Amino acid sequence: MDINNHHHHHHHHHGVYSSLHPTQAVHSLASEVNDANQNRAHLIVGIDFGTVFSSVAFAFVANNEVREDIITEWPGTGTLPKQEIPTVLYYDGHQNVVGWGLDIVDAIGSIGYPKAGVQKVEWFKQRLMLSGNADNDHIEPYLPHGKSEIDVAADYFCKIRQVIHTHLQKTLGEAFRREEKNIHYYLTVPVVCSDAAKAATRAAATQAGLLSSENETQLTFIEGPKATAMYYVKTGLFNWKLADAILIVDCGGGTVDLVAYEVTRENPFALTECTTGSGDSCGSIALSRNFAKMLRAKIRRLSWGDRPGRLFAKCISDFENRIKSDFHNNGQKWSIDVGVEADYPEADIQDGYMSFTNEEILQCFEPVVNRILELVHNQINAIQAHGHQLQNVLIVGGFSASEYLFREIKLRIPSQFQSKVVRPMDSASAIVKGAVMVGIAERVVTHRIAHRHNLSSDYPPSSHQ
Template identity: 35%
Template sequence: MGWNILKSKKAVSRREAEATIEVYQPARKPVVTSTPPPAYEPPNTNFFQIPATLLNEQARAEAPPPPKVIEPVLVVGIDFGTTSTGVAYAMVTDVNAVETVITNWPGANNSNIKKIPSVVWYDADGKVIGWGKDTAFAEASAKAYKRDESERRSFEASYYKLLLENWDPTYEDFRRSIRLPPNKTALDVASDFLTEVRKVTEKELIRTFGEPRFKKLQREARYFLTVPAVWSDVAKSATRQAAVNAGFVDSMDNPKLSLIVEPEAAAIFCAKRDVYHFETNDVFLVVDCGGGTVDLIAYEVEDSTPSSFLVKEFTTGTGAVCGSVLVDTHFNDLVKAKVQYLLKMNIIDNKMAANIRRRCRKEFPNIKHNFKNDPNIDFTVETGVAASHEGLNLFDGDMTFTPEEILMAFQSSVSQVVSLVHDQIRQVQDKGKFLKAILVVGGYGSSSFLFASIQQAVPQRYRSCVLRPKDSVAAIVNGAVVTGIFQDVLKSRVARRHYCMETVEDFIPGCHRMNYMEEVNGKKKCKYTQRHLVKKGQEISIHDSITIPFFREISYNSSRIFTDKLYTCDATELPQYVVDPGMVYLTDLVTDLSAIGWDQFQKTEVNGKTLYRIYFDIVLAVDGGNEIKAEFVFNSDVRGKVNCKF
């Protein structure tokens, strides 16, 4: 899934500074008709149904030729999550390659686990002393630290991934509660964690293929790293940087590393692995419930033929920071309140309080997974302290939590997830379609209570098609690898936000604000104006690009390094000026034309002054809405990359 904007044809050169933007639109767009959608048919819940057409003689006669054997390519998928992480891989010679999930992790005591906690422990010097499941030494050190925080011996970093998203205001409340080790940024911790993941991955691959063969495969290996669908381009860039720092690839623009949004990975896995049998024109919704974020996107099947299976995004992806960490936070607040009361009543001391908090935190994942809101089932945690208080359900160190208390921990998260599901259903039905299936995936998606809550909250017609695919926890990491195996399964994405470029336009009285007027080379101009590049909700084909014409007029020996500002906006309508509320600065696009000689530019006289006119294009690829990359074109030739400085 490399990025090649202009490989087969060159951009057209233009000499008009005010030329319009050329946006390559997909040939086909979803058509909304006024006729009612087809009658709803209950979905087939047989996850392993074999299409009948494959069993008859005609299908065998029409079957495509056997897949062509190619040079083996190693594909590695990394599902880097807020609370847990998994890795899978496949040796790809044709589309029959099968993914393998790594289950042998340090500290797992020989138990096969598909995901490990995304935690890192540091000593006082900032050295990694534990990570994932391999944290026994670090946790023992933590128990020994004294009340004086300056004498603390170890530091745990968790939920740090959410800090890679640094400007979305919806994260702000939770961001303030996340603590990082001294002198460490979120990018540092993410890089350290992924470094350890890479080391274990390489050991597993060497054990599987042998070191000589792995070293050969490693040179052309392709990596697919998952990111939340709702993340900004800034957060995606930071995630890519963490993977580079960890040593998966050697540079930010290395095409062997691709980012894939989590619902997309799950959708491709479910579709290509026949988790659910889809027909052409079917629409299905993926609800990816992770540790930090919950992401939702509906997809439409454009072609259900096995040999050319093709899907496209049908709705604008939505999501929020309402994953399992929100449930954890509310539960921890409950435990904290109980502990503070016990301290106030002198029933326990600080060491006992720390033990209670630690034991409750350790046991809560099991409680969370098994909770079904059964009024007859309580949950008890052995805290290891010799204390009792009847009012707090603490008896000889056993602290009991009622179903009502656990329900309160879930309430905020579940209500937000249900609201997001309703919004996606509305988007689908507004386009004249009904959902064929609602697929609940991700680690948090394995929660019995969350699944039942979604099932009960959707309209009656959809309740039978709310499904949790087998091995839903590993669906995303498997999907990352399946994406690498099949490549062109996704045709197009729907832009989640507006993109625009800051411009300086000719000032038009009555149209532009007077206080934004400025004089440039004797001409009245309006600053802060914008050029709309991508509209929110616009369908963007995976290989589409946007050609933006630029014009500069400079004196001899002036700098030929030009900077243009790119902005985004999540609002429905794009404001007129880049300084208006709702506009968010995204990045500088830096174009360096220093290598182009002055004799290549147009020489002109303006008010008795010799100036040089420079015409060039920036070809902007948003990877179908996934990542932003750019090249610049001069005289119809691609002359270099445009740096995106986030």
Template identity: 35%
Template sequence: MKHPRIQSLSLDDQKNHFVVGIDFGTTYSGVAFAYSGDTDTIGVIKQWPGAKQRTSEKIGSLIIYEGDGTISAWGAQAENKPRKSGQTKARWFKLLLDDSQSNYLVTATQYATKPFGMTAVEVATDYLRLINTHLINHLKTTYGSGLFECTPIEYFVTVPAIWSDKAQAITRNAAINAGIQGKLEIVREPEAAAIACAHSGHLIFEEGDRFLVCDAGGGTVDLISYEVTTPRPLKMKEITIGTGGLCGATYLDREFEKLLREKLSKYGDQFLNEKSLASLLQDFDEYLKVNFGEDEDEDEFSIILRGCDIDEDEEAGISAGCLIFTRDEIVQVFDPVINKIIQLIEEQVTNSKETIKTIFLVGGFGSNGYLRNRIQGRYPHISVQQPVDAWSAVVRGAVIHGLREKIVTARHLRRSYGVSCNSQWDPLIHDLDQYYVCEFTGHARANDCMSWYARMGHEVQHGQSIKFPFCHKVGEKKDRYVYDLLCSDIENPPRRASHSSVTALGQVVVNLTDDQKQLYRTRNSVTDGFEYYELCIDISMKFTASLLKFEILLDGKVAGEAVIKYE
């Protein structure tokens, strides 16, 4: 049955559109949607193929491939399905999309799986195609085929806060290749979560209030801090650089498996075979991981040890067919992971100059009671809150972002951006190996210099543009120029382009038309008077919610969009 508000939606209203948020997660993914003509209703998909009667706001980021590359199961269909000979269960492939994060790559190499011969981008494309197909079917069922067919869709796909510009572009391209058409934007996960928390209505913000969002998911944890600049209508700005780490709930599984192997080592394959381990880990995932910490007086925890015919084994913790754990044992599973999260929070609190008023915990792991208690104990002066529907906060926030754009008005740059250039020689700044004399002007110059136009940590307004000016002096007119845009992830970027911290962001290619070639100016060399040509080209880089956008300016006028080819 359709929502009562949906019954009255008009097929003739062509101004409206669907807004869809996709939280493409490392371990679980979710989808939310809204109709722009009914902005008060945000739906979250809770019914998934293979889930039977079970509803869930998220579905496993899993695909089972057959040996010939065909897909036999995904999401809930693949979660508990044993892998057969010749099959590959693809998981954790999202982390392989960002090759700039060395810690991600180490973990991804250990745990990510994909079919031999397929790239992570191809697997991500397959997964997003499956997600989008299910979404479209759901929208048709919810709103009716008539309204669906005449209504465009705007998509907002979320990514971790610390992902590189290249990884964001790769994710966007994977979505396009998956058949996602129309408007498509990338949104950072903690920003989407912050928007959802700020719109929850249970907390009244005042101008100047500062809060931190900790999005603790299955694989990654992302954090950003914000300041409310206008409470009504809500506007806010970043006050810290987004940070994150690989310390999500899945790492609890690793610690719990270590504990299982210690307790049951003498029984070997009887309880530690692949099937038994999977069953124990599933019980941990569905019960202990979720509920631990809610009752601080509970000292003993148990899960069923299937196939157990042992009455009692105090050393192993076996009793009446159950495996018993003490509170200290479970604490030892949680603490190594939570300690890393608290370290990330500490960095945010310190960088905000101790001005954080509220910490919002969102994401699947963000709902855990022990995590909340540990953080509240560390920061007794800060209100630590777990919003209702914390697991779907990111995907709902992505939809709100789409419905009410420009909620976040300013962001802090996560890296510095610039270009390699030649500069006027200065013996106090430059090294001797940089010295040369310009053949056109006769002036002393220095090569291998960096010109940084946007620096790490600087605040930029939403939609703000920064120009990269290039002035070319050539003997013959050229119709094509290739620009290398560079970046650095260290706090104080270096002066020289050859420094080890300077990496290539990508190339921007400019092809000049015959009319644009008329903009060359004729000059005469001061050294011997021969003619040469000068052309000034600006590359404008615009900062949005995530992806960088580029334009070409000739003679101060926009000459078209520029496409960056990422390294």
């Protein structure tokens, strides 16, 4: 197997490998693993720690069998399987966590609004990513008194750790107790992620007890698009050929991340980064910030003093849960039931509904979508400048559910690529499953070769899909 990249600090040519001959892969794997350590087991946990949603998957590799799974049982979900949970915490006045993810029954009052004295804290990942930046304190939402972004992230990781332990204990039994100390975590990060942000994330994971110490080896950071690429290579969803280029546009809550790969080998299959990755803070929460700003301006016209907290929360949640994904820029007027008795035409409130014009919602979207398209165009230009053949543009991530965003990308991309723009169905779980596949490739096949940055997905057939 050739090694594209000996220099682990040189960041632009990571290969992603996958074998087309699983039987061969098993033999080569068996000999490699046996050389190293007769029955070495591996427990790999992927965490997609997102600004809005997070998810966890794992793989247990022993005796050349792989067991892979995604955690779908979370506190607060009852019997409903959920592949991702909100990245949110609720604190009481003493800075104790009284709710998190979907487990919020003790934090929320009867009308879906935090109980008196309870503070909802979300989007804290964005603050973690800006750790060490001077302007970090001016980002909303504000953190609980006396807690840093590292403390808050640690509280969240601590809750996630408890679920991982419960789940793995139940799934693997005795094997989990044996391997618990050797868990390797693969945690997703944006393409543009400073060393300070990584250090802050590592500190939070350590504080939460995910890591035994801030040791380098137990936690590996992986760029979101790289994990996604690995997943689609392994699942063989696309019929990519030698020299094809694939652009992955990962539209998340906090950031939009773009990386282009080229197929550098077909047998075994290999993908290598062919442009410099790019990204910016133009994810779906940028829309929410724009909407909140417009909403505040509307509410100010009411001159109610401090009464509109619930009205504000109601509008925000309706925007998040309905308008954001349903907006089509088709002239539709949006009405939100705010339960206000009197009419306030100055704030567009009538018959208990607050209304928003198509134009008002469009203004929330436009700057965000324009920035995403600028990033897409820059990547396509770079791909063409290098003479690569662009075969697919994959629009993935939670924000890709926006019909308007997807349509605008399709409409505004150079016409010869319009038919190449695809939005795979399973992209929500692709990233976290891909993170685990990267872990298997790095740990199991190449754990004797230090700091090797190309990814080999030559591993034995999974015994559990």
